[in-house]
Structures are given as C-alpha cells and as structure tokens.
Amino acid sequence: MSNPQQLRYSKEHEWLSPAQDGVATVGITEFAANALGDVVFAQLPEVGSTVAAGETCGELESTKSVSDLYSPVAGEVTEINQDVVDDPSLVNSAPFEDGWLFRVRLTEEPADLMSADEYAAQNAG
Amino acid sequence: MSSSASRPPRRTALDALHRSLGATMTDFAGWDMPLRYGSERDEHLAVRTRAGLFDLSHMGEIAVTGPGAAALLNFALVGNIASVGVGRARYTMICRADGGILDDLIVYRLAETEYLVVANASNAQVVLDALTERAAGFDAEVRDDRDAYALLAVQGPASPGILQSLTDADLDGLKYYAGLPGTVAGVSALIARTGYTGEDGFELFVDPADAEKLWQALTEAGAAAGLIPCGLSCRDTLRLEAGMPLYGHELTTSLTPFDAGLGRVVKFDKEGDFVGREALERAAERAAQNPPRTLVGLVAEGRRVPRAGYQVVAGGEVVGEVTSGAPSPTLGKPIAMAYVDAAHAAPGAEGVGVDIRGSHEPYEVVALPFYKRQK
Numbered sequence: 001m002s003n004p005q006q007l008r009y010s011k012e013h014e015w016l017s018p019a020q021d022g023v024a025t026v027g028i029t030e031f032a033a034n035a036l037g038d039v040v041f042a043q044l045p046e047v048g049s050t051v052a053a054g055e056t057c058g059e060l061e062s063t064k065s066v067s068d069l070y071s072p073v074a075g076e077v078t079e080i081n082q083d084v085v086d087d088p089s090l091v092n093s094a095p096f097e098d099g100w101l102f103r104v105r106l107t108e109e110p111a112d113l114m115s116a117d118e119y120a121a122q123n124a125g
Numbered sequence: 126m127s128s129s130a131s132r133p134p135r136r137t138a139l140d141a142l143h144r145s146l147g148a149t150m151t152d153f154a155g156w157d158m159p160l161r162y163g164s165e166r167d168e169h170l171a172v173r174t175r176a177g178l179f180d181l182s183h184m185g186e187i188a189v190t191g192p193g194a195a196a197l198l199n200f201a202l203v204g205n206i207a208s209v210g211v212g213r214a215r216y217t218m219i220c221r222a223d224g225g226i227l228d229d230l231i232v233y234r235l236a237e238t239e240y241l242v243v244a245n246a247s248n249a250q251v252v253l254d255a256l257t258e259r260a261a262g263f264d265a266e267v268r269d270d271r272d273a274y275a276l277l278a279v280q281g282p283a284s285p286g287i288l289q290s291l292t293d294a295d296l297d298g299l300k301y302y303a304g305l306p307g308t309v310a311g312v313s314a315l316i317a318r319t320g321y322t323g324e325d326g327f328e329l330f331v332d333p334a335d336a337e338k339l340w341q342a343l344t345e346a347g348a349a350a351g352l353i354p355c356g357l358s359c360r361d362t363l364r365l366e367a368g369m370p371l372y373g374h375e376l377t378t379s380l381t382p383f384d385a386g387l388g389r390v391v392k393f394d395k396e397g398d399f400v401g402r403e404a405l406e407r408a409a410e411r412a413a414q415n416p417p418r419t420l421v422g423l424v425a426e427g428r429r430v431p432r433a434g435y436q437v438v439a440g441g442e443v444v445g446e447v448t449s450g451a452p453s454p455t456l457g458k459p460i461a462m463a464y465v466d467a468a469h470a471a472p473g474a475e476g477v478g479v480d481i482r483g484s485h486e487p488y489e490v491v492a493l494p495f496y497k498r499q500k
Binding site for chain 1: 149160161165166230358362428429430451452460482494
C-alpha cells in the first residue's frame with residue numbers, strides 16, 4: 001500500500017491535502033481503512049462547525065467497532081462528503097480519493113503532521 | 126486477556142496458507158485466526174448466496190469413550206445424550222451445579238460407545254476439566270483431542286454440490302445435525318452437517334496433516350460456484366442474523382439455559398441425576414411464572430450500531446443490555462441481541478431504544494432469528 005507523497009499524515013491515521021485558497025481536504029488512510037474493515041456508517045462534523053487539531057470530530061463505524069474520527073488540523077468545516085455518508089464503503093475502496101471525508105478552512109498552520117515516508121515508518125514500527 | 130496473553134498464540138495447520146491469502150489475523154481465545162481475507166461483508170454475502178470456506182481449527186474437541194460414555198454424558202451435560210443415535214449430533218450445554226452455563230456444545234455420537242464433544246475454544250479447557258472430574262465412577266475415558274483435528278467448514282447454499290464433487294459419501298442422506306465418517310478429496314474426514322451460519326453446510330474434522338490438501342481441494346472445487354475463504358468476522362455476523370447465541374455474549378456462567386431462552390436443551394425426564402438438576406428445576410419454574418429478562422432481537426431504525434454492553438432504554442429507564450450487535454449485511458441495518466425486561470420484550474414493544482454513547486436511538490423489538498433460510 002502506498003501513501004500519496006503530496007499528502008501529510010497524522011498519527012491517528014488521517015491525511016490532509018495541500019490547502020487551496022486556505023481550504024484542505026481530510027480523509028483516513030488506506031492503512032486505517034484496512035484496520036477498520038468495512039465501514040458502514042460515517043458521522044462527519046457539521047458544515048460550519050469548528051474543529052481542533054487532534055480532537056474528535058466524528059465517528060466511523062465498521063462491522064466490529066466504532067472509532068473516533070480526529071481532525072488533523074484546526075479550522076472551520078466548509079464541506080462534507082455526502083457520497084461517503086450515503087455509501088460509507090467508499091472509505092474502504094478509495095480512501096485517498098472518492099472516500100475523502102470533509103474539507104476545512106484552516107485557521108492555523110498544521111503542526112506535527114508527517115510526510116508519507118514518516119507515516120509509513122510509524123506504521124512499520 | 127488473562128493467562129493466554131503471556132503465551133504466544135496457537136496457530137492452526139492452515140496458518141501459512143491464511144497468510145499467503147493475505148488474511149487479517151486476530152487473536153481469538155489464544156489462537157491466531159483469520160478475521161477476514163478481504164471485505165467481511167462480501168464474505169458474509171458469499172455464505173448467504175453461494176459458499177464460504179472457514180478454518181475453525183480453534184474449536185475444542187474432546188473424545189468420550191467406553192461402555193459408560195453415554196451415562197457419563199447424561200450426568201455431565203443437561204441434554205439426553207444417551208438417546209442420540211449413532212451418526213447423529215445434538216446441541217447441548219454443560220452447566221455448573223448452580224445451573225450457570227459453562228459452555229454450549231455439539232456432541233456427535235460416532236459409535237455406540239464413542240462420542241466427540243466440541244466445545245468453544247475459549248472454554249475447551251474448562252469443559253475438559255469438568256468432564257474429567259465428572260467422569261469419576263463412570264466406566265468411560267475423557268480424552269483431550271484438540272490436537273488431533275483440524276476443522277474446516279464449507280457453508281452456504283452451494284456447499285452440498287461442492288462437497289459432493291469431492292466425495293462418494295451420501296450427502297443427500299446426511300441430515301442436519303448428523304455426521305458420518307468418509308473420504309473427501311482422498312482425505313479421511315468426519316463429515317458433519319452442522320454449522321453456525323444459518324445456512325446449509327458441512328463441518329469436516331480431519332487430521333491436521335491433511336488440512337491444507339483438503340482446503341486446496343475445496344477451494345478448487347468451489348471456484349466455479351463462487352466459494353471464497355471466510356474469516357471469523359463474517360462468522361459472527363452470520364450467526365447473529367441467524368439468532369444463534371455466542372458464549373461470553375448471550376451465554377455466561379451467571380445465566381441458566383432458561384434465562385437464555387434455551388430451556389428446551391435441558392431434559393429433566395432423562396434417566397439418572399445430572400449436574401445442575403435441582404438448580405435448573407428452580408430456574409425452569411422461575412422462567413414459567415416470573416420470567417426474568419428475555420433475549421430479544423433489536424433492529425435499528427437509524428444507522429448507528431449497538432455494541433455488546435450498551436444499555437437498552439425505555440421511558441428514560443434502563444430495561445436491558447445488548448449482548449451482540451453488528452451491521453447486518455442481509456438486512457442492510459444494524460441489528461442486536463439483547464436481554465430486555467419482560468415488560469418491554471414483546472415484538473413491536475413501544476418506545477424501546479439503545480443508549481449509543483449518550484444518545485437514545487430508537488429500535489424495533491423483533492422475534493429471533495433475524496434471518497431464516499428458505500428451504
């Protein structure tokens with residue numbers, strides 16, 4: 001499994017895209033999706049809500065368990081992926097693409113995020 | 126985990142094969158077992174519509190043999206095991222003197238004086254110890270046969286055709302809960318028409334040295350019918366849909382078979398005394414007159430999944446507890462089994478919900494099972 005080089009990664013297995021006009025996209029990694037198993041329900045943060053780096057902002061339910069969703073950055077949620085709400089299996093089938101979760105207008109520069117290589121090393125360790 | 130955590134997990138004879146198939150492995154009752162190979166939802170639906178192949182070698186086999194074997198099992202277990210015909214099997218339970226359930230079991234009668242008791246992996250040692258202790262004074266031998274068998278299961282509507290292509294055994298004549306010795310793909314096997322999925326299917330007890338050969342033969346024979354390898358994750362959702370109890374969830378030492386709605390497995394009219402009789406007679410009376418909580422099915426109206434241990438609520442009061450819950454691939458909704466106060470246990474009971482991490486989500490009370498196959 002390969003983690004896209006242009007993304008940055010949190011230790012809780014979220015990815016963050018490069019910001020465009022101050023807005024970045026958030027999802028979970030393929031490693032996380034594989035560990036969860038089939039995702040059956042995604043509770044995403046509300047559009048307009050404020051999220052804080054490293055804090056929970058939603059839930060992902062899989063067959064076996066429910067997992068908290070953490071925001072890798074601070075900001076205001078501008079959009080959620082309604083396709084994932086309707087069909088949560090997109091998180092498994094395309095975690096880095098159609099399975100993105102929400103977009104956030106950054107209020108501060110993200111700290112403590114990893115490169116693809118650093119993230120891969122974390123998971124290998 | 127308790128003592129098993131300090132030891133390395135046990136591996137089945139098919140361990141290398143599971144890894145070569147890319148299985149996600151999980152620790153289960155001290156065994157390293159396949160949780161899933163790909164999508165557990167796909168595996169679940171394969172068993173419901175085609176066929177699935179399982180490694181269940183963690184199950185605990187115990188042989189009980191000798192002239193007094195039938196009498197011993199009638200004393201040690203709650204069912205009438207002496208009445209089981211040769212070549213047939215029985216679902217039964219082993220209880221403590223206070224009536225608490227130690228395990229649920231399948232007992233196969235292989236010959237007049239030879240039985241195979243199959244216990245849950247997590248309870249195999251407890252069952253072995255209890256049977257050994259209860260054997261005192263009986264002309265019977267209790268033998269730990271856990272290492273003598275690998276157990277493969279092929280389950281699903283296509284399983285009879287797949288298995289029949291590999292054996293001369295008369296599968297049409299093999300009824301549900303029956304077992305016969307035979308040869309499958311050149312491998313000696315006890316062929317049993319049993320399972321834990323709610324589908325037609327077979328369980329094959331074989332020498333561990335033959336397990337890989339049999340697995341490969343079943344994989345090839347089943348390819349055209351759509352058979353895929355299946356892990357324990359879908360086994361759990363399959364049995365939940367079928368309303369089958371799982372030890373540690375619906376069954377525990379603090380419950381009697383009557384509390385679990387399975388009083389029918391207790392046979393008071395069999396010959397001789399049996400461990401737990403007095404306590405179970407009281408439990409039967411209590412269940413008839415003043416039933417405690419009842420095991421019911423719950424179907425979600427929303428999409429959040431109830432999990433074991435979540436509270437069942439009605440009118441702001443706690444009225445029960447979820448014992449197993451999962452998203453149901455067949456129903457497309459979350460489902461659960463729960464023990465619920467009798468006042469709220471009738472199908473269609475109004476205002477019942479589950480406390481899902483602080484929010485009360487509405488649930489419909491239904492009769493079990495959630496799924497029953499068309500025969």
